[in-house]
Amino acid sequence: MNKFEFAVADSIQTALEELNEHPAAAKVHAGGVDLVGELKHYTAQPDIVVDISEIPDLKWIADDAEGTTIGASVKLIDVIRHEAVSKKHAALQEAASVVGSPQIRNMGTIGGNLCQRPRCWYYRDEAYHCLKKGGDECFSVAGRNRNHCILGGGPCYIVHPSDCAPALIALNASVALQSVKGKRELPLEDFFILPESDATRENVLQPGEILTYIHIPAHAGKSAYIKFREKEGFDWALSACAAALEFSGKTCRSARVVLGGVAPIPWRVRSVESYLQGKEITEETARRAGEMAVEDAMPLAENANKVLLTKAIVKQALLKLNA
Amino acid sequence: MPDKKGNHSEIPDGVSRRSFLKGMGTGAAILPALGKTVEAADLENRFGPEPAPITLTINEKIYHLQVEPRETLIEVLRNRLNITGTKVVCDNGSCGACTVYLDGAPVYGCMMLAVKAQNKQITTIEGISQNGKLHPVQEAFIEADALQCGFCTPGFVMSMAKVFEENPKASLIEVKQGLAGHICRCGAYAQIFKAAENVSKRNGG
Numbered sequence: 001m002n003k004f005e006f007a008v009a010d011s012i013q014t015a016l017e018e019l020n021e022h023p024a025a026a027k028v029h030a031g032g033v034d035l036v037g038e039l040k041h042y043t044a045q046p047d048i049v050v051d052i053s054e055i056p057d058l059k060w061i062a063d064d065a066e067g068t069t070i071g072a073s074v075k076l077i078d079v080i081r082h083e084a085v086s087k088k089h090a091a092l093q094e095a096a097s098v099v100g101s102p103q104i105r106n107m108g109t110i111g112g113n114l115c116q117r118p119r120c121w122y123y124r125d126e127a128y129h130c131l132k133k134g135g136d137e138c139f140s141v142a143g144r145n146r147n148h149c150i151l152g153g154g155p156c157y158i159v160h161p162s163d164c165a166p167a168l169i170a171l172n173a174s175v176a177l178q179s180v181k182g183k184r185e186l187p188l189e190d191f192f193i194l195p196e197s198d199a200t201r202e203n204v205l206q207p208g209e210i211l212t213y214i215h216i217p218a219h220a221g222k223s224a225y226i227k228f229r230e231k232e233g234f235d236w237a238l239s240a241c242a243a244a245l246e247f248s249g250k251t252c253r254s255a256r257v258v259l260g261g262v263a264p265i266p267w268r269v270r271s272v273e274s275y276l277q278g279k280e281i282t283e284e285t286a287r288r289a290g291e292m293a294v295e296d297a298m299p300l301a302e303n304a305n306k307v308l309l310t311k312a313i314v315k316q317a318l319l320k321l322n323a
Numbered sequence: 324m325p326d327k328k329g330n331h332s333e334i335p336d337g338v339s340r341r342s343f344l345k346g347m348g349t350g351a352a353i354l355p356a357l358g359k360t361v362e363a364a365d366l367e368n369r370f371g372p373e374p375a376p377i378t379l380t381i382n383e384k385i386y387h388l389q390v391e392p393r394e395t396l397i398e399v400l401r402n403r404l405n406i407t408g409t410k411v412v413c414d415n416g417s418c419g420a421c422t423v424y425l426d427g428a429p430v431y432g433c434m435m436l437a438v439k440a441q442n443k444q445i446t447t448i449e450g451i452s453q454n455g456k457l458h459p460v461q462e463a464f465i466e467a468d469a470l471q472c473g474f475c476t477p478g479f480v481m482s483m484a485k486v487f488e489e490n491p492k493a494s495l496i497e498v499k500q501g502l503a504g505h506i507c508r509c510g511a512y513a514q515i516f517k518a519a520e521n522v523s524k525r526n527g528g
Contacts (some may be wrong), residue, residue: 003372006438033416036434101504107435108430115328233503
């Protein structure tokens with residue numbers, strides 16, 4: 001780990017000013033879990049680390065008739081234990097509950113979970129100067145790629161590692177981004193970008209900008225998050241599915257279905273969403289939805305199993321909501 | 324800081340170098356001619372990159388020491404304070420060997436910067452025995468022979484103790500969930516779960 005200065009911000013404004021002074025050389029620390037890993041592997045080499053975990057304005061959850069707002073520095077364990085989250089936003093509660101291990105959920109924040117860098121072993125290995133690090137090759141294409149993407153890949157084939165992101169997109173969440181220039185709000189779905197637009201980053205955050213709040217609008221539906229991981233105790237998703245459905249009686253009135261662990265961004269499957277509209281969720285519709293979810297899949301040499309997995313995970317998520 | 328015998332110098336709170344410096348800052352703030360007001364704020368909120376004074380509360384004792392911001396909590400515990408019961412194995416937030424409590428919650432000491440452990444109660448494996456008596460989970464590990472090389476043991480004990488603190492009659496499923504962040508490369512899992520079962524039974528579970 002290189003040397004760096006550590007600045008503890010006591011307000012959003014202080015953090016933004018600090019970041020603005022060193023736009024290229026600063027990194028943000030919230031829970032620190034992902035950042036410390038990056039520092040150890042030299043994928044992050046900041047001169048200054050700005051800590052936003054102590055900012056009181058970023059550490060609360062507010063809930064009213066319009067929805068639930070979560071500060072970026074709220075720890076995952078506090079998201080999981082919050083009554084509004086468990087009662088109203090099951091998909092988020094289920095997703096946050098399967099992030100990492102108990103220790104990681106005690107340290108990591110919801111904002112950090114959305115902004116964490118990918119787990120690709122070439123990216124994390126300092127020996128490989130890959131596309132994501134500004135190099136000119138994605139080593140996974142001809143290399144070991146069983147954990148890589150089957151959808152949305154090229155020229156880099158990472159998968160987005162967040163569990164909370166697919167759940168929050170299914171719940172139609174938006175995020176607030178702030179810099180010294182001001183505040184902008186956008187659907188979380190639009191926060192993430194594919195490698196084809198810029199392989200060196202996973203989201204639209206500009207230097208000096210931080211994610212400050214997540215807002216989940218009130219909804220009348222049911223939601224769920226199903227995750228499959230190689231090591232059941234503690235692992236990133238090989239494939240995951242977040243689904244949020246609204247029903248009229250037994251009929252699905254609207255659906256939002258988002259895949260995790262299979263694409264460089266949380267992957268919304270609109271074909272499945274429109275297919276489910278007006279249907280009852282039977283074994284057969286759920287099976288068909290699973291097939292549709294991977295219709296565009298282009299697996300790499302070692303990850304065709306993700307196609308089968310994803311079909312099953314989508315089916316499972318939908319049937320869970322029907323139960 | 325440990326001396327050659329590994330003893331720790333503990334400076335009573337209130338006269339530490341750090342609080343002394345903070346006192347200086349406050350003094351400067353009422354003497355604006357010295358232009359120290361900004362520095363006073365900085366002392367509180369900025370560290371490094373060179374070693375900077377920090378204060379850690381470990382097993383209810385207060386330690387004043389100098390660390391670089393890049394030093395992790397586990398490095399500081401082991402290398403600077405000679406509190407070596409907690410181990411480092413993967414140093415990557417995957418294996419759980421370095422587990423300590425921060426304000427009572429298990430965290431990975433290897434993925435936390437020591438500067439971030441200030442103003443919190445840090446509890447290590449040395450801190451969970453009471454009055455020289457082993458924690459019931461430690462007794463259960465010995466009884467069930469729940470280890471081989473023993474490197475993962477302090478971490479497993481910390482997380483299992485937390486499981487039983489939250490539910491004295493915890494089921495095997497709850498134990499497994501609580502221990503999900505640990506790896507035992509010797510594969511002593513069966514005995515570790517046996518130890519947990521014994522603790523639960525003793526508590527009436």
